[in-house]
Amino acid sequence: MSIVEIVRFAVRGLIANRLRSLLTMLGIIIGIAAVILLTALGNGASVYIQSQIAGLGANSITVLPRQPPETAGTDGRPLTSADARALADPQGAPDVASVSPVVTLSATTAAGRATSDVTVVGSTPSYFSGANVQMGTGRFYTDADVEAGRKVVLLGRTAADDLFGVGSEPVGRDVLVDDVPFLVIGTLAPAGQGQGLSNPDENVLAPLTAVQGSLTGFGNLSQIVVQARSTEAQAAAESEINSILDRRHGIEQPDNRDYQVLSARQLADVLDDTLGAFTLLLAAIAAISLVVGGIGITNIMLVSVTERTREIGIRKALGAPPSAILGQFLVESIILSVVGGILGVAVGYAGTLVPLGDFRPVILPAAVVAAVAVSAAIGIFFGAYPARRAARLRPIDALRRE
Amino acid sequence: MTTVSAIEGVGEVEHVLDVRGLSKVYGEGETAVHALRDVDFSVRRGEYVAVIGQSGSGKSTLLNMLGCLDAPTSGRYLLEGLDVANLDERQQAVLRNRQIGFIFQAFNLIPRTTALANVELPLVYAGVGRRVRRERAEAALSLVGLEGRSDHRPNQLSGGQQQRVAVARALVTTPALLLADEPTGNLDTASTTDVLGLFDRLHEAGRTIVIITHDDEVAARAERVVVVTDGRLTEAARR
Numbered sequence: 001m002s003i004v005e006i007v008r009f010a011v012r013g014l015i016a017n018r019l020r021s022l023l024t025m026l027g028i029i030i031g032i033a034a035v036i037l038l039t040a041l042g043n044g045a046s047v048y049i050q051s052q053i054a055g056l057g058a059n060s061i062t063v064l065p066r067q068p069p070e071t072a073g074t075d076g077r078p079l080t081s082a083d084a085r086a087l088a089d090p091q092g093a094p095d096v097a098s099v100s101p102v103v104t105l106s107a108t109t110a111a112g113r114a115t116s117d118v119t120v121v122g123s124t125p126s127y128f129s130g131a132n133v134q135m136g137t138g139r140f141y142t143d144a145d146v147e148a149g150r151k152v153v154l155l156g157r158t159a160a161d162d163l164f165g166v167g168s169e170p171v172g173r174d175v176l177v178d179d180v181p182f183l184v185i186g187t188l189a190p191a192g193q194g195q196g197l198s199n200p201d202e203n204v205l206a207p208l209t210a211v212q213g214s215l216t217g218f219g220n221l222s223q224i225v226v227q228a229r230s231t232e233a234q235a236a237a238e239s240e241i242n243s244i245l246d247r248r249h250g251i252e253q254p255d256n257r258d259y260q261v262l263s264a265r266q267l268a269d270v271l272d273d274t275l276g277a278f279t280l281l282l283a284a285i286a287a288i289s290l291v292v293g294g295i296g297i298t299n300i301m302l303v304s305v306t307e308r309t310r311e312i313g314i315r316k317a318l319g320a321p322p323s324a325i326l327g328q329f330l331v332e333s334i335i336l337s338v339v340g341g342i343l344g345v346a347v348g349y350a351g352t353l354v355p356l357g358d359f360r361p362v363i364l365p366a367a368v369v370a371a372v373a374v375s376a377a378i379g380i381f382f383g384a385y386p387a388r389r390a391a392r393l394r395p396i397d398a399l400r401r402e
Numbered sequence: 403m404t405t406v407s408a409i410e411g412v413g414e415v416e417h418v419l420d421v422r423g424l425s426k427v428y429g430e431g432e433t434a435v436h437a438l439r440d441v442d443f444s445v446r447r448g449e450y451v452a453v454i455g456q457s458g459s460g461k462s463t464l465l466n467m468l469g470c471l472d473a474p475t476s477g478r479y480l481l482e483g484l485d486v487a488n489l490d491e492r493q494q495a496v497l498r499n500r501q502i503g504f505i506f507q508a509f510n511l512i513p514r515t516t517a518l519a520n521v522e523l524p525l526v527y528a529g530v531g532r533r534v535r536r537e538r539a540e541a542a543l544s545l546v547g548l549e550g551r552s553d554h555r556p557n558q559l560s561g562g563q564q565q566r567v568a569v570a571r572a573l574v575t576t577p578a579l580l581l582a583d584e585p586t587g588n589l590d591t592a593s594t595t596d597v598l599g600l601f602d603r604l605h606e607a608g609r610t611i612v613i614i615t616h617d618d619e620v621a622a623r624a625e626r627v628v629v630v631t632d633g634r635l636t637e638a639a640r641r
Contacts (some may be wrong), residue, residue: 005526016514314510317471318524318571319499321492396471400511 007326010331024300025340027293028378032344032371035285035353040361043277044352048270053268059097059228060130060193061238061263063087063245065220068258076258077249078220086244087226088328093240096226097232098126103211104222107269109159109204110176114216116162118204122175122211130225133205138171138186141207149209158201159191175204180214182206232267286330290374294382299332301386310314312390313398326391333383334376341375405441405627415416416608417480418578419468424458424477426633428462436465437463439633445612446551448503448604449599454638463585465614469581470488470494482578503572507584509564512558517543518552519565536583543596546600557585559585569600572600582613586620598623 013268014021055191063083068076077133084101089095108115124146127133133140139150155163170184191200212218227263228237238261251257305312310327345368352361426438437460445451455461466472467479468484479486482501489497503524504510511520523538532540543552546566556564565585572580582601586594602623605611613624621627627638 002529012515122431160447310510311512315523315527316495317469317504317510319495319497319527319575321495321527323492324527394472396466399471399506 003327006331007019007335009328010335013304013308013328013332014326014335018031020186020304021336024296024310024336025343025381026263026297028290028337028340028375029293029347030345031290031293031340032375033284033347033351033375035283036144036348036363036367037361038073038282038286038347039367040352040363041356042275043364044356044359044361046275046279047362049271049275050268053271057232059237060132061226061228061233061234061241061261063226063241064260064262065223065275066258066260068190068256072256072258074256074258077321078222079155079222079259080220083223083245083248084221086248087224087241089244092244093237095229095237095240097229098130098227100124100130100225101129101208101221102223102225103208103216103254105211105216107178107204109163110179111163111170111173114158114163116202118156118159118177118202119243121203121205121216122208122216123205124208126227130227131200134191134297135190136187136189137169138184141185141205143316146207149213150207151180151210151214152185152206153177153265154205155184155188155202156188156199156203156205156310158172158199160187177204177206177356178215181391182210191351203354230263230293234263236261238265290378294337294378297333297336297379298382299384300336301329301383302389305386305390307331308390309393309401312393313395313401316393316395317399322391325393326387329387329390330383331381334379336381337379338372341372341378344375345371411457418447418448418449419612420480421499423508424464424467424474424479424570426460426467426472427475428532436620436633438467438481439526440472441633441635446615447578447609447610448605450462450601450611450623450625451613452624452627453612453630453635454618454621454627457616459630460633461630462636465581465583465612467562468612469504471499471597483641489608494565498577500525500627501578503575503577503580505565505568505572505582508586509550509556509568509588511564511567513556516553517548517559517570518557520556520567521574522569523570525553528575538574539570542574543567545573551558561589562596565589565593565597569604573604578610580609580611582611584615585613586615586617594620612632 002177013155062078063383065076065079079099084099087096089100100123105120107118107120109118121127125140125143128140136157138154140154141150145152153175153229155175160168160170163175169187171186173184174181175184176182188200188203223305226237226241228234245251245259246257315325351364352363407532419500421441421443424438424441424443428437432513441464453461463472467474470481473487478543481497486494486497487522512523518536518539521542523537525535539580546569548563548566548570553565556567559567563640570610575598586597589597593623598620601613603613605625611625615621627637629638
């Protein structure tokens with residue numbers, strides 16, 4: 001008695017009860033489709049958010065000063081230009097591409113009678129790529145502007161609109177920043193989003209030296225923006241920054257750090273963890289429907305065994321060994337669940353073709369493999385009991401049944 | 403499989419089946435029903451034996467024992483010289499498959515399955531290859547005069563035709579023993595004559611047949627008749 005014959009008997013048994021077979025499969029189809037679709041939704045959301053984060057600032061890492069915890073027993077040291085120079089050292093930090101020391105202050109800008117409250121960001125040209133600043137009109141300031149301490153400024157869109165009117169082109173005009181005159185050399189493209197620290201549309205950008213010379217004094221830095229060589233090098237760059245600053249600030253315990261390192265990667269990691277948990281939750285809910293589908297298989301197979309008791313008796317009288325009967329009913333339930341699983345994957349895939357808002361569900365290949373494997377396991381697990389019952393029927397009892 | 407070869411390799415013993423002191427008790431204590439009491443019974447190769455008795459006499463119980471469908475409470479049953487009591491469930495299945503051909507009162511064909519597939523079924527369980535299986539099933543069907551009906555399903559056949567399919571199915575493995583349980587009980591007169599004629603021909607061809615019936619007309623066709631009364635077996639007058 002070969003496997004082929006057992007499968008043929010099983011297929012015949014299923015075809016004899018087409019409607020019932022289909023309805024039984026439906027439970028598995030819905031369960032598997034739900035698993036595929038819901039994990040694809042979670043994954044799609046994750047892919048979407050990753051792409052949004054990537055737009056925030058490629059490979060950029062922000063170092064901010066921070067109040068160390070009281071147990072550290074010190075107020076900590078500020079970030080200094082010397083720190084920034086140390087981070088730019090290619091020996092100690094080979095994965096760092098550029099370092100931009102940054103000072104920021106809140107200031108009031110004025111042009112004529114119009115005023116605008118802004119955040120002034122003083123830095124070096126590498127800041128533009130590090131913070132993913134997009135040019136609107138005019139030009140960026142240059143290293144020469146920084147060296148000479150020229151009082152030039154780029155206006156964020158909101159500041160430009162406030163001071164010179166909506167949609168204005170203020171290049172070449174003068175503005176007063178806290179009463180210090182600066183020349184407008186460009187505007188920034190509307191950003192709409194930032195790294196969560198401030199609205200870049202309300203920023204005005206000026207050379208570090210000009211801001212320090214005329215507004216803040218040559219003191220401490222507000223932050224240091226570091227760019228890693230590549231996305232892959234970001235984690236390495238972060239640990240290089242940590243080890244350099246730990247050494248310079250005399251920090252032995254990471255918990256006692258007087259600075260913090262923020263990156264888009266970390267943000268992505270946190271969001272990824274959250275979404276991962278969310279996806280898992282969705283999958284767990286879908287799995288419940290899969291279990292219900294499996295119980296449906298047990299139910300129908302038990303009905304089938306009862307209904308075909310006489311047939312089982314005849315087969316046994318004709319010499320079917322218990323293993324052949326077991327195999328026939330087990331294969332029936334495996335076919336039900338595996339075909340249901342494959343159809344479920346197809347239905348789930350069809351479901352992912354529907355875009356939802358900004359993002360599209362993205363199927364996890366692992367979920368497809370797992371779904372088919374799980375459905376086969378369901379067939380074996382939930383079909384085992386009815387099949388054993390069929391195999392154990394005594395031929396005499398089975399034949400007596402009308 | 404050593405068992406299979408053991409079963410098939412049994413040599414020519416005089417008696418196809420030999421039963422000694424066979425008893426079957428259902429239930430226990432005061433409610434116990436003695437369906438068979440100390441039955442001795444044997445059938446020689448090529449013999450055509452009828453077992454008759456009233457309904458409830460124990461003849462169906464005897465058939466179940468002879469067909470290895472049920473186990474006796476006590477006693478010994480040798481089929482082709484092999485003690486059936488020593489066999490496990492799987493070995494008994496092999497034994498039923500190779501040595502016994504069943505013919506039931508209710509035909510017991512598998513529904514929604516063609517006559518050919520029904521006849522092939524025992525060969526499938528015997529592990530016979532597809533082509534040989536088909537040839538042998540077709541040969542068995544033509545032996546019972548149904549060569550043109552192989553594609554018909556049971557519900558497309560008359561009672562007599564269904565029973566002839568069942569006979570073909572019983573014959574197809576060339577078993578040592580044909581066991582028929584009231585084979586004409588559900589048939590009209592014409593079909594009864596038909597099927598009994600078939601049994602006569604099989605007997606002439608040397609097959610060993612045990613037929614269980616309550617019908618004296620049917621029993622009259624057999625070589626030897628035994629009577630079961632209240633679980634005891636007695637030999638009827640030889641003709």
